[in-house]
Amino acid sequence: MTAVPRPLPDLRRDDRGLPWVGRLFDYARDPVGLFRHHWEHYGPVAPWYTLGTTSVMLLGPDACGEALQNRDKAFANGPAWSQLVGPFFHRGLMLLDFDEHHGHRRIMQEAFTRPRLESYTRRLHPAIEEGMAGWATDGAFPSYWRLKQLTLDIAADLFMGGAQDTSVEEMDRVNRAFIACVQAAGGVVRADVPFTRWGRAYRGRKVLEAFLRHYLPAKRSRPSDDIFSVLCHIETDEGDRFTDDDVVNHMIFLMMAAHDTSTITTSTILQYLGQYPQWQERCRAEALALGPEPSTAELEGLTSLDLVMREALRLRAPVPVLVRHTVKETVVQGVRIPAGTNAALGLQFTHLMDEYWTAPETFDPERFSPERREDRSHRFAWEPFGGGVHKCIGLYFAGLEVKAIMHRLLRGYRWTVDPAYVPPLDNHSLPFPKDGLPISLVASAGR
Numbered sequence: 001m002t003a004v005p006r007p008l009p010d011l012r013r014d015d016r017g018l019p020w021v022g023r024l025f026d027y028a029r030d031p032v033g034l035f036r037h038h039w040e041h042y043g044p045v046a047p048w049y050t051l052g053t054t055s056v057m058l059l060g061p062d063a064c065g066e067a068l069q070n071r072d073k074a075f076a077n078g079p080a081w082s083q084l085v086g087p088f089f090h091r092g093l094m095l096l097d098f099d100e101h102h103g104h105r106r107i108m109q110e111a112f113t114r115p116r117l118e119s120y121t122r123r124l125h126p127a128i129e130e131g132m133a134g135w136a137t138d139g140a141f142p143s144y145w146r147l148k149q150l151t152l153d154i155a156a157d158l159f160m161g162g163a164q165d166t167s168v169e170e171m172d173r174v175n176r177a178f179i180a181c182v183q184a185a186g187g188v189v190r191a192d193v194p195f196t197r198w199g200r201a202y203r204g205r206k207v208l209e210a211f212l213r214h215y216l217p218a219k220r221s222r223p224s225d226d227i228f229s230v231l232c233h234i235e236t237d238e239g240d241r242f243t244d245d246d247v248v249n250h251m252i253f254l255m256m257a258a259h260d261t262s263t264i265t266t267s268t269i270l271q272y273l274g275q276y277p278q279w280q281e282r283c284r285a286e287a288l289a290l291g292p293e294p295s296t297a298e299l300e301g302l303t304s305l306d307l308v309m310r311e312a313l314r315l316r317a318p319v320p321v322l323v324r325h326t327v328k329e330t331v332v333q334g335v336r337i338p339a340g341t342n343a344a345l346g347l348q349f350t351h352l353m354d355e356y357w358t359a360p361e362t363f364d365p366e367r368f369s370p371e372r373r374e375d376r377s378h379r380f381a382w383e384p385f386g387g388g389v390h391k392c393i394g395l396y397f398a399g400l401e402v403k404a405i406m407h408r409l410l411r412g413y414r415w416t417v418d419p420a421y422v423p424p425l426d427n428h429s430l431p432f433p434k435d436g437l438p439i440s441l442v443a444s445a446g447r
């Protein structure tokens with residue numbers, strides 16, 4: 001006999017928050033605290049009120065896992081993410097659904113095969129070396145902002161293949177346009193209004209489209225090993241390829257997906273290695289054992305750095321919440337969710353649950369070691385890259401980029417961070433340290 005699904009619990013008056021915005025400001029202040037409160041009061045499928053509607057929070061690995069697996073195809077990405085990130089990432093892979101998503105994902109998979117990853121790795125090293133060349137090491141080093149610039153520089157080379165016709169000033173304008181699109185998610189005014197985050201993002205999207213369309217004919221005519229050119233030329237065994245519009249839409253989304261996430265991960269690693277010098281030394285010893293431009297396989301073999309990266313992704317998931325929208329009624333953990341409901345999947349909350357992790361707030365990379373494997377406490381206990389059909393297509397690339405940056409930093413520099421330092425996070429869109437995550441960075445002797 002199957003149990004009759006329960007209705008969504010009623011939202012208590014105290015939990016409604018402010019008119020229309022609901023508890024959005026509480027989320028911005030302390031997302032995990034808000035999610036924990038709802039978990040304790042309502043369980044894994046909790047109501048919450050925000051931006052004028054009652055949505056659900058899916059909390060814990062069982063509820064998140066059900067939505068990610070999406071067996072009855074009730075959860076859609078496009079209508080959920082486009083409400084949050086706005087129209088600026090129009091028709092990016094993450095915003096497509098069902099058969100259309102499947103078709104595009106099969107083509108894009110060709111851009112992330114092993115031989116492609118190896119050729120991206122070869123391009124990564126000189127781009128990183130050039131990006132770090134001007135790093136001054138006197139005084140407090142705002143690591144987050146420097147890494148953000150570095151990952152933008154890397155993207156200009158690896159994604160664009162350089163932009164030969166574009167002046168430095170114009171490239172600056174493109175970078176600003178791109179950042180405006182990324183920051184739109186946190187906008188309260190959700191329309192094309194001047195001087196608002198959304199207003200800037202509308203103009204930003206136009207700048208990016210014009211920029212990419214300018215280079216498209218050249219990319220189509222001459223294959224090269226940057227991602228822009230790769231997207232122009234890949235096809236499936238059945239001969240399916242991307243149209244010009246697809247290439248532009250996917251490029252804008254890919255650069256966004258690759259940029260802030262890798263920056264957040266690398267800066268989190270810098271913070272913890274600065275606070276835990278024994279781990280910094282352990283990672284440095286492995287980096288020094290390799291040459292200056294390690295291969296894909298050698299980067300993958302940096303085992304201590306790999307443990308640290310996993311722990312950084314657990315403690316500060318660059319995408320702390322995923323969103324979905326139900327296109328039909330469904331049941332999660334025995335609770336009925338009506339069609340037309342927005343859902344927030346609390347990945348970061350799961351990463352900090354006592355039920356699945358020992359001392360979850362503590363930096364302890366060994367929890368991922370073969371002897372402990374705490375991430376196996378539940379299939380969906382550790383999901384910084386999501387799961388199911390939308391699982392991050394760039395996760396191996398991300399690992400290589402982060403490790404290649406860290407490899408060079410560990411060989412060339414030493415740094416410290418006050419053990420008591422806690423970064424003040426801005427949680428309006430992806431979580432970033434508002435103070436730029438200052439570290440004391442010094443160049444190693446003889447680098």
Ligand code: HEM
Pocket residue numbers: 077093094095105254257258259261262265317318319322323383384385386387389390391392393394395397398
């Ligand atoms: C540490 C870095 C990264 C993290 C934490 C991360 C996280 C995620 C997550 C959680 C999703 C799932 C979204 C959902 O289910 O709604 C996702 C999707 C995606 N990511 Fe990443 N990402 C990272 C780096 C990258 C990089 C470097 C690229 C590209 C080079 C990339 C490209 C994508 C794409 C295209 C999707 C959409 C996949 C689909 O819908 O089929 N990501 N990412």
